[in-house]
Amino acid sequence: MAQDPYAILGVPRDASGDQIKSAFRKLARQYHPDVNPDNPQAEEKFKELSSAYSILSDPEKKARFDQFGDADEAPNTGPGDFFSGGGGGFGDIFGMMEEAFGFGGRGGRRSNGRDGEDHRAEVRVTLEEILKPVEKTLTYKRMARCSTCVGSGATPGTSPEKCGTCGGAGMVTRVQQTILGSMRTSMPCSSCQGSGKVIAHPCESCRGKGLELVTEKLTVTIPAGVEDETALRVTGKGSDGVGAGRPGDLYVVIDLQDDPRFERHGRDLVTSFSMSFAQAVIGDTVAVQGLTGPLDVNIAPGTQPGDHQRVRGEGLPRLNGTNRGDLIVQCDLAVPKKVSESEIEMLKKFAESRGEPTPKGPEPSGFLGGIFGKKKK
Numbered sequence: 601m602a603q604d605p606y607a608i609l610g611v612p613r614d615a616s617g618d619q620i621k622s623a624f625r626k627l628a629r630q631y632h633p634d635v636n637p638d639n640p641q642a643e644e645k646f647k648e649l650s651s652a653y654s655i656l657s658d659p660e661k662k663a664r665f666d667q668f669g670d671a672d673e674a675p676n677t678g679p680g681d682f683f684s685g686g687g688g689g690f691g692d693i694f695g696m697m698e699e700a701f702g703f704g705g706r707g708g709r710r711s712n713g714r715d716g717e718d719h720r721a722e723v724r725v726t727l728e729e730i731l732k733p734v735e736k737t738l739t740y741k742r743m744a745r746c747s748t749c750v751g752s753g754a755t756p757g758t759s760p761e762k763c764g765t766c767g768g769a770g771m772v773t774r775v776q777q778t779i780l781g782s783m784r785t786s787m788p789c790s791s792c793q794g795s796g797k798v799i800a801h802p803c804e805s806c807r808g809k810g811l812e813l814v815t816e817k818l819t820v821t822i823p824a825g826v827e828d829e830t831a832l833r834v835t836g837k838g839s840d841g842v843g844a845g846r847p848g849d850l851y852v853v854i855d856l857q858d859d860p861r862f863e864r865h866g867r868d869l870v871t872s873f874s875m876s877f878a879q880a881v882i883g884d885t886v887a888v889q890g891l892t893g894p895l896d897v898n899i900a901p902g903t904q905p906g907d908h909q910r911v912r913g914e915g916l917p918r919l920n921g922t923n924r925g926d927l928i929v930q931c932d933l934a935v936p937k938k939v940s941e942s943e944i945e946m947l948k949k950f951a952e953s954r955g956e957p958t959p960k961g962p963e964p965s966g967f968l969g970g971i972f973g974k975k976k977k
Contacts, residue, residue: 603648603652605651605652605653605655605656605665606652606656608648608649608651608652609623609624609627609649609652609653609656610623610627611623611656613666615656617657620653620656620657621653621657624649624652624653624657627649628646628649628650628653631643631645631646631649632646633646714793714794714795714841714842714843714845715841715845715846715847715848716743716838716839716840716841716842716845716846716847716848717743717838717839717848718838718839718848718849718850718851719740719741719742719837719838719839719848719849719850719851720831720850720851720853721738721740721850721851721852721853722738722852722853722854722855723736723738723820723822723852723853723854723855724855724856724857725822725826725854725855725856725857726856726857726859727856727857727859727862727864727869727891727916728891728892729822730822730823730824730825730826730856730916730917731824731891731892731916731917731924732824732917733821733822733823733824734821734822735819735820735821735822736819736820736822737817737818737819737820738817738818738819738820738852739815739816739817740815740816740818740850741813741814741815741816742813742814742816742837742838742839742840742848742850743811743812743813743814743839743840744811744812744813744814744816744839744840745810745811745812745840746803746805746806746809746810746811746812747805747812748803748804748805748806748812749803749805749806749810751810751811751840751842752799752803752810753799753802753803753806753808753809753810753842754799754800754801754802754803754808755801755802755803755804756803758800758801760795760797760798760799761797761798761799761800762796762797762798763789763791763792763795763796763797763798764791764798765789765790765791765792766789766791766792766796768796768797769789769796770788770789770792770794770795770796770843771786771787771788771789771794772786772787772788772789772790773785773786774786774787794843795842795843796843797843809842810842810843811839811840811842816837818834818837818850820832820834820852822854823919823920824917824918824919824920824921824922825867825916825917825918825919825920825921826854826856826919827854827856827919828854828855828856829853829854829855829856830853830854831851831852831853831854832851832852832853832854833849833850833851833852834849834850834851834852835849836848836849837849837850838850861889862891864916865928866925867915867916867917867918867924867925867926868915868916868925868926868927868928869891869914869915869916869925869926869927869928870927870928870930871888871889871927871928871929871930872929872930872931872932873886873888873897873899873929873930873931873932874932874933874934875899875903875931875932875933875934876933876934877933877934877935879899879903880899880902880903880904880905880931880933881901881902882901883898883899883900883901883902883903884898884899885897885898885899886899888911888927888929890911890914890927891914891927895911895914895927897909897911897929899931903931904931905931905932905933906930906931906932907930907931908928908929908930908931909928909929909931910926910927910928910929911926911927911928911929912926913925913926914926914927915927944961947959
């Protein structure tokens with residue numbers, strides 16, 4: 601006994617065509633393979649729904665089933681396999697999806713035309729500029745609708761004609777026989793490249809392409825705190841599409857200039873300051889260059905080479921934010937390369953006063969020997 605298509609779709613036997621279609625649409629969306637990838641049970645359920653709909657949506661098959669309990673040409677000829685024969689089985693799933701939903705089974709009906717290409721443009725900014733949003737004007741090339749034919753591709757005064765191969769649909773359908781039945785596949789028409797139209801008299805300016813190369817100027821807003829090589833997407837500012845195709849997008853890539861004064865670590869900036877021996881020992885308040893000008897930084901007494909001083913709020917902001925990171929000042933020790941005899945004596949006395957070993961200095965070939973020469977005996 602064949603399966604009951606009314607029971608599969610959950611509709612009464614006196615259901616109208618709209619009720620049948622509505623029930624199939626609801627259940628097919630629930631069990632469609634694209635919604636349930638790698639789910640064999642959902643795929644089998646979808647096959648059942650499709651077969652049931654192929655019977656109840658066909659007046660002749662529906663009448664045969666109502667009379668004989670089977671949709672085959674003759675009653676009681678088999679077990680009621682809805683997936684074989686007559687082109688009303690699994691091979692027609694895509695066709696039925698197109699009828700019920702208004703689009704092709706797996707990808708949706710494509711618009712007549714071709715989408716425009718995306719483009720890339722670079723914008724150079726400095727650390728100072730990304731402290732707050734900044735506007736930058738860039739120049740780039742893209743394909744725009746031809747100004748002569750307004751994108752039609754045809755000589756002014758003429759019009760594109762409907763493609764005879766696809767009938768203006770832009771897509772052609774192939775039917776292949778498989779072990780599960782006839783399978784329908786759709787692809788762009790090779791005669792019109794998916795536009796649905798052919799041009800008998802091409803425009804001389806664009807040679808029938810409908811597009812021409814233009815130079816564009818665009819002002820974009822660079823957000824505060826942006827990272828190097830960040831790509832900002834500007835929708836619809838790429839090349840124009842052909843026919844009903846959508847325009848592409850423009851990707852603005854940030855080129856953040858190196859600043860020799862700073863290293864960036866997220867929102868923090870790192871700079872260095874060379875302190876003298878006296879400053880390291882006694883401490884001092886020194887001026888260090890920040891992003892927006894000089895900053896007073898306290899060098900604590902006893903600061904060691906490599907120690908860091910942190911200046912709050914003098915780094916970079918968060919992306920699209922205002923709260924800034926910190927400026928980290930790395931303290932280096934500036935060692936003089938030349939000193940006088942009197943300075944040497946003072947350093948020796950300083951070492952003696954602290955109970956440290958008294959440095960004797962290098963041999964004449966050493967660091968200080970080349971300055972003062974060998975001491976006479």
